[in-house]
Structures are given as C-alpha cells and as structure tokens.
Amino acid sequence: MVSYALGYPIVTGCHNVHRVAALQEVGGFPAHEADDLLITLRYRVAGWHGVYLPRILARGLTPVDWEGYLHQQLRWARSVLDIKLRIYPRLATRLPVRERLMSFLHGFYYLQGLGTFCGVGILAYSLATGSPPAALSLPILPPSLALYGALTLCSFYRQRFYLDRPREIGWHWEASVLQLAKWPYLLLALYHVLVRRTDYTVTRKDGGKPRRRGLLWPHLVVAGVLVMAGGIGMALAL
Numbered sequence: 001m002v003s004y005a006l007g008y009p010i011v012t013g014c015h016n017v018h019r020v021a022a023l024q025e026v027g028g029f030p031a032h033e034a035d036d037l038l039i040t041l042r043y044r045v046a047g048w049h050g051v052y053l054p055r056i057l058a059r060g061l062t063p064v065d066w067e068g069y070l071h072q073q074l075r076w077a078r079s080v081l082d083i084k085l086r087i088y089p090r091l092a093t094r095l096p097v098r099e100r101l102m103s104f105l106h107g108f109y110y111l112q113g114l115g116t117f118c119g120v121g122i123l124a125y126s127l128a129t130g131s132p133p134a135a136l137s138l139p140i141l142p143p144s145l146a147l148y149g150a151l152t153l154c155s156f157y158r159q160r161f162y163l164d165r166p167r168e169i170g171w172h173w174e175a176s177v178l179q180l181a182k183w184p185y186l187l188l189a190l191y192h193v194l195v196r197r198t199d200y201t202v203t204r205k206d207g208g209k210p211r212r213r214g215l216l217w218p219h220l221v222v223a224g225v226l227v228m229a230g231g232i233g234m235a236l237a238l
Contacts (some may be wrong), residue, residue: 015060024044030042033079045095064204073185076110078109117183
C-alpha cells in the first residue's frame with residue numbers, strides 16, 4: 001500500500017504491504033529513520049512498482065502533546081533531509097528521468113526552517129537599518145497575494161481527493177499555525193543532518209498528562225531579537 005506524492009508512489013510508513021520477492025531483492029527494510037522513503041527509492045531502482053489502494057483500511061495514532069509532536073517533526077525532517085543529502089545522489093542516476101526530478105523535489109518542504117530563519121534575519125536587518133530589501137517593496141504585494149490565493153485554491157481542490165472527506169475537508173487553521181510554530185525544529189533537523197546526529201526519539205501517542213513545553217521559547221527568542229532590532233532602528237533614526 002502506497003501513497004502518491006508529486007506523481008510517483010511512496011511507501012506509507014505506518015501501513016503498507018510488501019511483496020516478499022521485492023523485499024528480498026532490495027535487501028529488506030533499510031536501517032534508517034525514513035525507511036519507508038528509502039525503500040521506495042530502492043524499489044524503483046530495482047524496477048518494482050507500487051499500487052495505491054484508495055480505501056481506508058487502518059488509521060494511525062498521533063502525538064498527544066506538543067513535545068511529542070515536535071520530536072516527531074524533528075525526526076521526520078532529519079531523516080528525509082539525510083536521505084536527500086547523502087543517499088539520494090547515489091541512487092538518482094539509476095532512476096528514470098521523470099522520477100529523478102520528482103523524487104528530488106519531494107522533501108524540500110523540510111527546508112522551511114532554513115527559509116524562515118533567513119526571513120527572520122532579513123526582517124531584523126530591515127528593522128535595524130530602516131532599509132527593507134527591494135524585493136519587499138509595495139509593488140510586489142499584489143502578485144504575492146495573487147500567488148497565495150492561487151495556492152490556497154489548489155489546497156482546497158486537493159481536498160476533493162481525500163478519502164474521509166467529512167472529517168478532513170475545510171479550512172485547517174490549526175495546521176497552518178503549527179506550520180509556523182515548528183520551523184525552529186525543522187532548522188534544528190537540518191543542523192542534525194549536517195553534524196550527523198541520528199538519535200531516535202520515540203513519540204508518545206497515548207496516555208499520560210499532555211506537556212506543552214518546548215514550543216514557545218524559540219519564538220520568544222525571535223521576538224526578542226526583532227524587538228531589539230526595532231529599538232536599534234529607532235535609536236539610529238533619532
């Protein structure tokens with residue numbers, strides 16, 4: 001059982017079925033945090049194809065607190081980026097050209113942490129110097145809003161393919177907040193890949209008292225930096 005991303009099948013990590021002959025040919029399940037993504041690449045290199053079954057046969061569990069969620073996102077981002085930076089280049093030349101491109105683009109989402117970090121740095125520089133970059137000038141606002149609107153419409157269009165539409169369709173504002181809240185941990189994941197840190201953290205998904213620590217402190221640091229930069233800009237303007 002696989003899911004589809006960017007037009008090619010990816011083994012779903014929590015629920016899947018493997019043909020024994022295919023599993024033996026690729027050497028079994030790889031010893032990697034993102035074993036589902038890695039075994040997908042190995043299957044495709046060996047010429048095996050996946051089958052997507054559009055039916056709900058099982059449901060997975062989710063983290064029960066902020067700490068579990070953030071550690072899960074950290075582990076996912078670290079494992080995918082590790083494959084993209086260290087393993088994928090060795091396998092890419094043995095993939096069809098179309099799949100080589102699609103598999104290269106898959107996972108770029110986890111560079112969101114680096115992009116947001118650069119954005120915060122640019123904002124802090126602009127506040128401190130009073131000179132925003134030309135790319136952030138007023139004329140760029142209309143096309144930016146148009147692009148955001150088009151992407152939002154695409155998101156709603158994608159929902160027509162959801163298997164459990166009564167529960168899944170709609171405006172997921174909580175998910176949007178989480179996308180913004182977790183970027184420091186995606187940046188930390190990139191750092192872990194660069195220094196080759198691969199410790200595995202088990203995500204607690206049932207029982208116990210929910211814990212909410214760990215989510216706010218990076219954002220408080222960012223807020224402090226921006227306030228300081230704004231103060232510097234005001235002082236220089238006097």
